[in-house]
């Protein structure tokens with residue numbers, strides 16, 4: 277197999293994301309029921325303390341004023357402590373995640389423009405130029421293996437935040453790409469989306485994309501999906517370029533190097549065992565890199 281070459285990161289891209297909008301955050305503690313339960317739990321010690329104090333004042337045993345005061349003080353301190361804890365949790369709950377953060381209008385506009393009909397063909401210029409002579413190009417950079425440089429260019433890479441596509445947060449590019457073979461919300465779609473492993477997600481999709489499965493789009497037909505998959509991969513990568521800062525930064529850092537997915541098994545997205553594969557993913561990354569440099573992503 278051809279070696280994977282590392283490449284220094286020489287410059288960084290900037291994400292067109294605005295400060296997050298946390299108003300859309302809806303957690304259990306954010307619901308009115310959760311809020312009410314917390315208020316009751318917090319106030320309960322003080323209420324019990326007051327009741328205890330009232331009981332002492334009615335029974336009026338020797339030194340009742342001291343014990344009544346102790347009840348109220350204990351209740352008050354406990355309530356203040358619980359209130360402080362509830363407020364801290366509330367603040368933690370309010371930290372937004374990327375999946376809850378809609379892209380800014382400018383990022384949204386760029387993504388729409390980048391995904392206009394036919395735009396996904398931008399990578400063809402590189403495929404025409406380098407296929408099938410890629411392996412003889414001196415300045416080329418591979419990516420594939422976990423733990424190696426440029427793993428962020430693989431579709432299995434898990435960024436710091438999910439990638440938001442169609443209003444859903446995706447743990448990896450692979451998750452969205454595989455789910456795109458199935459009807460949104462169907463059982464196959466949900467199983468793939470929620471799979472913790474991108475590799476298992478891919479395998480599950482492969483095992484369930486069949487003509488008899490009613491969850492499938494494109495009739496579960498490999499040829500019909502084949503006509504769509506470039507467009508879907510392009511959409512995936514353009515959104516990844518906006519949401520995954522590590523990918524964006526490391527991609528720009530590859531300079532003008534020709535990129536290739538160093539997969540020994542994939543002859544469409546990667547170069548395959550003997551380097552003769554079509555390397556579609558590598559060329560798409562190069563086209564995305566051009567767009568970032570031009571300020572189009």
Ligand SMILES: Nc1c(N[C@@H]2O[C@H](COP(=O)(O)O)[C@@H](O)[C@H]2O)[nH]c(=O)[nH]c1=O
Nearest residue numbers: 420430431432433450453478542545557
């Ligand atoms: N097998 C593999 C990757 N292969 C990925 O799997 C997808 C193949 O999709 P399909 O066209 O449905 O067969 C595609 O996204 C390709 O990049 N990637 C990785 O990082 N590590 C792996 O081990």
